Amino acid sequence: MSQYKELIDKKRLPKHIAIIMDGNGRWAKKMGNLRIFGHENGVTSVRETTEAAAELGINYLTLYAFSTENWNRPKEEVDALMNLLVKTIEAETHTLAKNNVKLLTIGDTSRMPKETASRLQQCIEQTANNTGLHLVLALSYSSRWEITEAIRNMVNDGQTGKLTAANIDENTINSYLATANIPDPELLIRTSGEYRISNFLLWQIAYTELYFTEVLWPDFRKDDLYQAIVNYQSRERRFGKTSEQVTQ
Ligand code: IPE
Ligand code: IPE
């Protein structure tokens, strides 16, 4: 029985939850196993979290699965992660389709092995018409990559006259990011007791509530998500205003 689920106010759910899934390697080490064993077990946490988010009626769940910087890990780990990614997504596509989950990715997929990218693309197409939870996988993603790309594209559009400096506002910048059309997350969770952002959604989390937990990602379960949401709902989001202004 869930300790936290019943404490959630269904009327004040975050529309978008983002998660930095961290601690797979340490979890495996604790068990005396190879790092990849941690990644494999992290898949269960992805499945549970996705299911919990869909059941609650969350609109967007963004999972940081592989960062630009993660390309610098040992080749065996990178290869194993790419294989695990495709294997998992292909095995889960049927369930995602059944549960009306729409799969999206953000990130520089051009850096991924061709085979991995094309199989991933197939799964995205298979869920493209779904209208429930948007499951956004951040793959080969980093915020500085995303912002650099956005600026490059804006300058290009400036040169062809599609964009003028005077017309640039925050919405324009949003529309050039990989997350165009995705609302900013209200809640960002990081597991494994690390207190940093690691190049994730820097622009988008300007006013996001941050939640850190010691739980290692392979141990993260539905109740951990519920607990994070209950904690989020206990906070007063003031957006620069006074407490009196927002409680009136
Ligand atoms: C997170 O777990 C998964 C990825 C970054 C792919 P880690 O692999 O970073 O695990 P730790 O931080 O070394 O424990
Ligand atoms: C961040 O985790 C990236 C992902 C969760 C995919 P890392 O474990 O790579 O982050 P750092 O290097 O410890 O900051």
Ligand code: MG
């Ligand atoms: Mg880590």
